[in-house]
Amino acid sequence: MGEWSRSVVPIASRLCLLYLINKYLGTPVLTYGPSMLPTLNITGSLVLVERISTRTGKLRPGDIVIFRSPETPRKVVCKRLIGMEGDQVTYVVDPKNSDRCETIVVPKGHVWVEGDNIYNTKDSRNFGAIPYGLLEGRAFWTLLPRKDFGSLAPKPR
Amino acid sequence: MRQWRIIAKEAMARASIIGKFLCLLHVTDAYVLSSNHVLGPSMLPTLNITGDVVLVEHLSHRLGKLGSGDLVLVRSPLDPKKTLTKRIVAMEGDKVTFSLDPTRSHSSRSLVVPKGHVWIQGDNLYVSRDSRHFGPLPYGLIEGKVFMRVWPPSSFGLLGE
Numbered sequence: 001m002g003e004w005s006r007s008v009v010p011i012a013s014r015l016c017l018l019y020l021i022n023k024y025l026g027t028p029v030l031t032y033g034p035s036m037l038p039t040l041n042i043t044g045s046l047v048l049v050e051r052i053s054t055r056t057g058k059l060r061p062g063d064i065v066i067f068r069s070p071e072t073p074r075k076v077v078c079k080r081l082i083g084m085e086g087d088q089v090t091y092v093v094d095p096k097n098s099d100r101c102e103t104i105v106v107p108k109g110h111v112w113v114e115g116d117n118i119y120n121t122k123d124s125r126n127f128g129a130i131p132y133g134l135l136e137g138r139a140f141w142t143l144l145p146r147k148d149f150g151s152l153a154p155k156p157r
Numbered sequence: 158m159r160q161w162r163i164i165a166k167e168a169m170a171r172a173s174i175i176g177k178f179l180c181l182l183h184v185t186d187a188y189v190l191s192s193n194h195v196l197g198p199s200m201l202p203t204l205n206i207t208g209d210v211v212l213v214e215h216l217s218h219r220l221g222k223l224g225s226g227d228l229v230l231v232r233s234p235l236d237p238k239k240t241l242t243k244r245i246v247a248m249e250g251d252k253v254t255f256s257l258d259p260t261r262s263h264s265s266r267s268l269v270v271p272k273g274h275v276w277i278q279g280d281n282l283y284v285s286r287d288s289r290h291f292g293p294l295p296y297g298l299i300e301g302k303v304f305m306r307v308w309p310p311s312s313f314g315l316l317g318e
Contacts, residue, residue: 012181013177013180013181016177016180016181016183016184017177017180019180019184020180020183020184023187067297068295068297069273069297070273070274070295070297071271071272071273072272072273073273073295073296073297108235108236109233109234109235109236109237110234130295131232131233131234131235131237131295131298132237133232133233133234133237133297133298134295134297134298
């Protein structure tokens with residue numbers, strides 16, 4: 001019994017520490033899909049996500065955020081933050097078919113997110129403003145692919 | 158000088174043990190079981206207005222084993238710093254009929270809960286602010302299932318339907 005605990009406890013405590021860093025400081029995240037072209041790669045980008053901005057409320061429009069999908073709760077989605085609560089957001093409803101724009105005010109406690117590739121993305125234009133509580137972190141640095149290595153600049157629209 | 162080094166080393170060793178224990182406690186608290194203090198009138202008569210200490214388990218919602226009738230702790234969609242305690246009335250795909258003003262039963266509305274969302278209501282329909290006001294709640298905002306009350310001792314016991 002003593003021997004078993006001597007080898008398991010250090011592993012458990014290091015996993016705990018890793019978990020805490022992951023949950024409260026930051027973590028690398030693999031993103032894939034066409035919705036954030038050209039900023040993120042379609043076949044996969046490894047980005048560094050920090051969790052401090054979401055907890056302290058220091059997010060600004062233009063930041064790239066990851067959040068839990070409001071339609072599929074097991075999925076984590078990466079999009080760009082366009083509007084905070086109270087902001088007025090103008091968006092193109094269906095860019096492939098028409099130029100019609102709509103303007104809404106983001107409700108209290110919610111944020112408006114959009115993918116950079118508006119022709120192939122499901123975002124707030126489909127599922128509406130998402131509650132702030134679903135946000136999990138801010139992506140600030142790309143690690144892979146090598147050609148994209150560098151900071152992910154906030155890009156206000 | 159050596160004395161201080163020995164003392165510092167021992168202090169670091171003890172601090173790291175305490176740090177590891179707190180880590181483990183935090184992980185258990187976030188992923189297995191935690192205790193929460195809940196208060197307010199919106200869940201009368203199930204929960205007291207002056208405050209109860211309840212045990213919340215954080216496994217069911219990750220395994221997808223929540224259903225209607227469960228008491229849940231959720232993050233408020235209107236104020237991300239607040240957590241609410243309400244009851245799940247309908248899961249995604251269910252049809253829910255509700256009325257904003259329970260004193261006038263003929264003003265009721267129906268809707269189908271969209272994918273990835275749940276419909277929550279407080280047991281005390283007269284004062285609760287819930288899905289009838291802010292709409293269906295995304296499943297990702299659920300933080301745990303309330304299953305037991307430990308304080309006050311007179312109401313110690315499991316909380317169910």
